[in-house]
Amino acid sequence: MTGGASKLEAAYTRALCAYPRRWRREQGEELIGVLLYVARSEQRTRATPAELFNLVGNGLATRGLELLGSVGRRRRNVIAFTATVLATYLALTLTLLGEWGPWVRPGTLRWRPTGEGFGEAFLAAGPFTTAAAAVYLALLAGFVAALTGRQSMRRTLHLSAAVTAPLIPLSGAVTGILAPPLTPMLLLSGLALLALIGNPAASASRRVLLAAVTAGVSFAGLSLAVSRLSGGAALFFYDATSVLAVDARSLTLAAAALMLAVGMVLVSATRLIPWTAGLAVASVPLLVRLWSGGSLETWLAASGLPGPVTAHWEWSFLVLALATAALTAADQQIRSRLLRTA
């Protein structure tokens, strides 16, 4: 092998690292053979950028598909279900609190960044405050499509919401038109993408469950958010520098953290489930704090429970987490023994 060829092979081998290990073991040599053959036929001793980009892209796509395949259809459907519920709740809440609420309309706002050059014309996107309303409406329409069993329409709507969401803050930065910051839009986009990895409502009973859970979560989440808005203070829901307890960022972060906790348990391999289930239980206090701020403490203090309980309620979740991990591990042991004896 000449120096040029071995360098070329090394470049291809490096790019092939994007593929999963098992794939490389089975087909890596063969693909490198084809790549070298193509290079020889074109009398090249260097890899082209297009070739390397293509290899890395396809490798990552193969990894993604393998990961999805390893998760299993039922678990993917549960992830899609959870993501659909959370994305719908966020779309509804952000439409009501961020876009449409009379207290966020131009001309009535105390939050309005005076002197920063926002004219009335830049604030209004039709009846809404920003163009992000289009993303929320697409998510809500996607939810309706899921309920009516229109899978391909649901996928199109969720995908277009996922793609558009990060573009709105970026276009806002370029054009100067008021737009939400990037973080909440990226988190929302992530949820819309997760809603695509499975079918959230594969049967009629699932559709009823989806409608019920989404209605419950949206009502509870919206009530919680409204109850935390401090006494009638007008606010800009998307203010990136806001110190308010409830805004687009805190709501999307709370939803993303909940999704992460659920997703972590669902995608973990069977032998890791005791650990991830324990971790998920241990993260409950963090999730509660993200969702409710100090509301829970206030409620606990008012509930008349003994002082040590109200002051150290988080610790009980560490104990619960250990118990969950131990119980799940024991359950797995018993099941595997039963399987062996059967």
Added chain:
Amino acid sequence: MREPTFLVLSALADGPKHGYALIAETKDLSGGRVKLQPGTLYGVLDRLREDGLVEISGEDVVDGRARRYYRITDGGAATLAREADRLAANARQAMSKLRLRAAQAGA
């Protein structure tokens, strides 16, 4: 069916081929228009194998490197025939509309 998939199935229709031959054949079939990157080709082959439309038919060693041959399955041939029929019907419709347009322009 996307064009690379259609071309790969077409290239395999007359007999098993290895990766490099598939790249050359799909280029010929498309009149030089489509030049599949090896990464794309193997992505297409992975999906076709998963769907049972293509299978591995053999393996040899060239320059100390394994080289696999791929073969279209009966299911793959049926799928390709259906797609070819659909494309041919579309092409016939388009041609008849174009003839109509030419006739109207001539009148």
